[in-house]
Amino acid sequence: MSSGIRETERDKIFLACNYIYVFLAFLIVFYPLVYMISASVSDPKEVASGAMWLWPKGITLEGYKRVFENSNIWTGYGNTILYTVVGTAVNLLVTLPAAYAMSRKDFVGRNFFMAMFMVTMFFSGGLVPTYLLVKQLGMMNTMWAVVVPSAASIWNIIVSRTFFQSSIPKELQEAAQIDGCTNMRLFLKIVLPLSMPIIAVMALYYGVGNWNSYFSALIYLNDAGKYPLQLVLRQILVLQEMAAQGGGAIDTSTAAAMNSKAEIAALVKYAVIIVATVPVIAIYPFLQRYFVQGVMIGSVKG
Amino acid sequence: MHITHAAVNGNASLHSGGSPRTLGKRIVRNWELYLFIAPAFFYFLIFCYEPMYGVQIAFKTFIPTKGIAGSPWIGFDHFDRFFHSYYFWDLIWNTLGISLYELAVGFPIPIVLALAFNEIRTGFFKRLAQTVTYAPHFISVVVMAGMIISFLSPSTGIVVHLIEGLGLPAPDFLTDPRWFKTMYVFSGVWQSAGWGTIIYLAALSGVDPGLHEAAIIDGATRFQRIRHINVPTLLPTMTVLLILNMGSLFGVGFEKILLLQNPLNMESSDVISTFVYRSGLVDAQYSFSAAVGLFNSVINAILLVAVNQIVRRTSENSLW
Numbered sequence A: 001m002s003s004g005i006r007e008t009e010r011d012k013i014f015l016a017c018n019y020i021y022v023f024l025a026f027l028i029v030f031y032p033l034v035y036m037i038s039a040s041v042s043d044p045k046e047v048a049s050g051a052m053w054l055w056p057k058g059i060t061l062e063g064y065k066r067v068f069e070n071s072n073i074w075t076g077y078g079n080t081i082l083y084t085v086v087g088t089a090v091n092l093l094v095t096l097p098a099a100y101a102m103s104r105k106d107f108v109g110r111n112f113f114m115a116m117f118m119v120t121m122f123f124s125g126g127l128v129p130t131y132l133l134v135k136q137l138g139m140m141n142t143m144w145a146v147v148v149p150s151a152a153s154i155w156n157i158i159v160s161r162t163f164f165q166s167s168i169p170k171e172l173q174e175a176a177q178i179d180g181c182t183n184m185r186l187f188l189k190i191v192l193p194l195s196m197p198i199i200a201v202m203a204l205y206y207g208v209g210n211w212n213s214y215f216s217a218l219i220y221l222n223d224a225g226k227y228p229l230q231l232v233l234r235q236i237l238v239l240q241e242m243a244a245q246g247g248g249a250i251d252t253s254t255a256a257a258m259n260s261k262a263e264i265a266a267l268v269k270y271a272v273i274i275v276a277t278v279p280v281i282a283i284y285p286f287l288q289r290y291f292v293q294g295v296m297i298g299s300v301k302g
Numbered sequence B: 001m002h003i004t005h006a007a008v009n010g011n012a013s014l015h016s017g018g019s020p021r022t023l024g025k026r027i028v029r030n031w032e033l034y035l036f037i038a039p040a041f042f043y044f045l046i047f048c049y050e051p052m053y054g055v056q057i058a059f060k061t062f063i064p065t066k067g068i069a070g071s072p073w074i075g076f077d078h079f080d081r082f083f084h085s086y087y088f089w090d091l092i093w094n095t096l097g098i099s100l101y102e103l104a105v106g107f108p109i110p111i112v113l114a115l116a117f118n119e120i121r122t123g124f125f126k127r128l129a130q131t132v133t134y135a136p137h138f139i140s141v142v143v144m145a146g147m148i149i150s151f152l153s154p155s156t157g158i159v160v161h162l163i164e165g166l167g168l169p170a171p172d173f174l175t176d177p178r179w180f181k182t183m184y185v186f187s188g189v190w191q192s193a194g195w196g197t198i199i200y201l202a203a204l205s206g207v208d209p210g211l212h213e214a215a216i217i218d219g220a221t222r223f224q225r226i227r228h229i230n231v232p233t234l235l236p237t238m239t240v241l242l243i244l245n246m247g248s249l250f251g252v253g254f255e256k257i258l259l260l261q262n263p264l265n266m267e268s269s270d271v272i273s274t275f276v277y278r279s280g281l282v283d284a285q286y287s288f289s290a291a292v293g294l295f296n297s298v299i300n301a302i303l304l305v306a307v308n309q310i311v312r313r314t315s316e317n318s319l320w
Helices: A004-041 A044-049 A062-069 A071-103 A111-122 A127-136 A143-150 A154-167 A170-180 A184-196 A197-214 A215-220 A229-246 A252-256 A260-301 B002-012 B023-031 B033-059 B077-083 B087-104 B108-119 B124-138 B143-151 B158-165 B177-204 B209-217 B224-246 B254-260 B273-282 B285-316
Strands: none
Touching: A004 A111, A004 A197, A004 A260, A004 B108, A004 B124, A004 B143, A004 B177, A044 A260, A062 A260, A071 A111, A071 A143, A071 A154, A071 A184, A071 A197, A071 B033, A071 B273, A111 B033, A111 B087, A111 B143, A111 B285, A127 A143, A127 A154, A127 B033, A127 B273, A143 A215, A143 B033, A143 B108, A154 A197, A154 A260, A170 A184, A184 A197, A184 B033, A197 A215, A197 A260, A197 B273, A215 A229, A229 A260, A229 B143, A260 B077, A260 B124, A260 B143, B023 B033, B033 B077, B033 B158, B087 B108, B087 B177, B087 B273, B108 B124, B108 B177, B108 B224, B124 B177, B143 B158, B143 B177, B143 B254, B177 B224, B177 B254, B224 B285, B273 B285
């Protein structure tokens, strides 16, 4: 009996350490997020000097004002919404029907298609041949260069196929077919309405990917008016800052004498981070269930 | 009701409505499924297989006016030039170094975190901790790079202030080559460790509660139960993820590296994929850069197959 009590005490200590550990992990992730929100509404001088380290100091909305006045950001926002909506629609139109076809055991050739798609996970032609192909297809500097080369992901096709296989009863399909229902009607009227969870997961996965991507826009678009938000952000967040870095080491005295232009730039940076990230982060807690579901369905096969 | 009725009917007339015997009939009956798969088929054919065909320019001198097929062959010259270049070993070392560092730090952390989450009773704190640690997964790589640059900027970054607040000299994270890999790896852990726990938590939710009950009766401590019940449960998932990670050792995520690269940290930040981007798309040396990219793809494929083979010999959990 005494040994039993000693062990629960040991367990209590262990559990307490565990809570502390998780709390620390939580803090480490949470702090930078809070800091950015505070920095976006604080006096840039307080931010740069380190006086603002948790709660906003010298509250100002100047950063947001500048962001909202910046036409590049608005154009980028518009482009990103367009590319995300069109891109995600294309992603779903390619992924879902293909995944459904491959989920059907009576589909002759499913193994061939599966093998053909899987090979691309292990081997690819690489950046340059893909670039030359897009160029040859005349897609350069159009929305299609951003949307079409990433029209489907083999991983997402497998996840959707696994869902269709495990959640659409085979009997349903057989019964519908015997009633003379065509595959098209079966898919549109019976399978899709039963597959809302996977449609949501796929729309979210592809949607977030499209919203956040920058590389294909970087290599395929030349016209600044077509830049998505992420490329505009790259100019504001990365290039400008890197130019300052490349100009040589900044010692403390020059930093202290930073002119207000640089301060405004720093302020704009935090505001623009918030403005660009809020749409994704804000919807995420409500849809967390679906995202998590996606990983789970994927892991069944994995 | 209707469906049941139809199913019964179907069983009765299996010959006409059930599964047709010949291959031809089965193909014809499901002709629409080929329509369904057509977009994906053509997508992969054009955007994945066509570049595989196009990679032949690695063995050619690419002349834009003559096209891929028409350009003259030159054999392994580009590979030869790459293998004997002075930067070859730097690129290999940086690529491998960043990947292995990332694997050593980034692989165990989600596992430990998932085990820790699993010990916490479901409630507000658990939900909060999970929601918050998952959130950075959704931050774009550009914003991530912007955050890193702002936080680590000399004299203004908050991390620099915190280090100086402790009375320590803060290094030049952004420009000192020695710090590049650490900066890359730990920002990656910050962003993806939480999200990485999901797959392990899914596996842990499948543990038979009877095992834990039996262990408690036998007087096992919490730690012992984790060590002997939960950890073995995670082994298959760990193995599969490890194989996948090993297979991409040479495929380090270059989008972030590209954003964090600057002339001062180049010696430690330049990896094969950023080199391919620079020499191919910026300097337009298409053939040479395609050769370097091909070398990279081949190594990736070999690594993946080799690691899978090793795992298959030693355990049950191989990918194929």
